[in-house]
Amino acid sequence: MSNVLKVKRWVKARQHPLARLAHAAYTGFRGFEIPVIPVLHGALYALHVGLSNGWGWMTRVFYWTPLFKTRIDGPARRLYVYGGMPLVTGSVRIRVGEACRISAHTTISGRWSGTRTPELDIGANVGIGWQTTIAVGSRVVLGDNVRIAGRALLAGYPGHPMDTRARAAGQPDTEDQIGDIVLEDDVWLGTGVTVSAGVRIGRGTVVAAGSVITRDLPANVLAGGVPARVLRPLTGEPDEAVT
Numbered sequence: 001m002s003n004v005l006k007v008k009r010w011v012k013a014r015q016h017p018l019a020r021l022a023h024a025a026y027t028g029f030r031g032f033e034i035p036v037i038p039v040l041h042g043a044l045y046a047l048h049v050g051l052s053n054g055w056g057w058m059t060r061v062f063y064w065t066p067l068f069k070t071r072i073d074g075p076a077r078r079l080y081v082y083g084g085m086p087l088v089t090g091s092v093r094i095r096v097g098e099a100c101r102i103s104a105h106t107t108i109s110g111r112w113s114g115t116r117t118p119e120l121d122i123g124a125n126v127g128i129g130w131q132t133t134i135a136v137g138s139r140v141v142l143g144d145n146v147r148i149a150g151r152a153l154l155a156g157y158p159g160h161p162m163d164t165r166a167r168a169a170g171q172p173d174t175e176d177q178i179g180d181i182v183l184e185d186d187v188w189l190g191t192g193v194t195v196s197a198g199v200r201i202g203r204g205t206v207v208a209a210g211s212v213i214t215r216d217l218p219a220n221v222l223a224g225g226v227p228a229r230v231l232r233p234l235t236g237e238p239d240e241a242v243t
Contacts, residue, residue: 064104072096092136093117097124097144105130111137111157113172137178137197143185153194156181184219204234
């Protein structure tokens with residue numbers, strides 16, 4: 001046992017007056033804090049926030065957004081990419097409508113093993129929250145005014161085959177495992193929603209947080225559950241069950 005460790009144990013045991021004194025001194029030093037001076041620290045906080053926001057604006061406008069737009073077909077006017085740059089993997093064609101907001105923690109992946117280039121079509125005024133993954137097997141369509149909360153998964157392809165030997169050999173998924181995903185205009189997915197391949201969600205439908213959608217949903221309903229089912233029609237009144 002090293003001498004340093006022996007001293008630490010001796011101090012922690014506090015069985016000797018010197019050990020108790022050393023422990024008290026260390027505890028006091030560890031808990032030392034500077035009193036808050038409202039005028040001084042308030043000004044420093046405002047300066048910190050201003051500099052952080054200014055730096056974030058500059059990097060978003062002059063760096064992250066232009067770099068991300070090199071992966072997009074078309075102008076993608078008034079695109080707001082916040083927090084950095086979304087991760088794009090694989091070969092995927094991306095089209096983005098006007099006035100969209102996309103978190104930098106979004107992952108967009110394209111299936112690499114097919115003969116057709118996967119396509120992601122994002123309409124106008126779409127919001128995609130943080131830690132959302134859009135796995136494009138063949139085609140994913142997000143209509144106008146779609147809202148996707150954080151940690152959602154649009155699983156257009158699985159990435160691995162069902163056969164155990166093929167999977168162990170590193171072979172890709174098969175054609176029967178992929179499918180289009182379509183979110184029609186005004187759809188809202190709550191936090192942590194998973195959408196399976198081959199699913200279409202009707203216009204204006206809202207899906208509750210944590211749901212797993214394995215089959216088509218009609219328009220203008222509230223859906224939820226694992227697997228998701230229609231809970232009730234939407235009447236236009238606010239609902240507190242969806243986040």
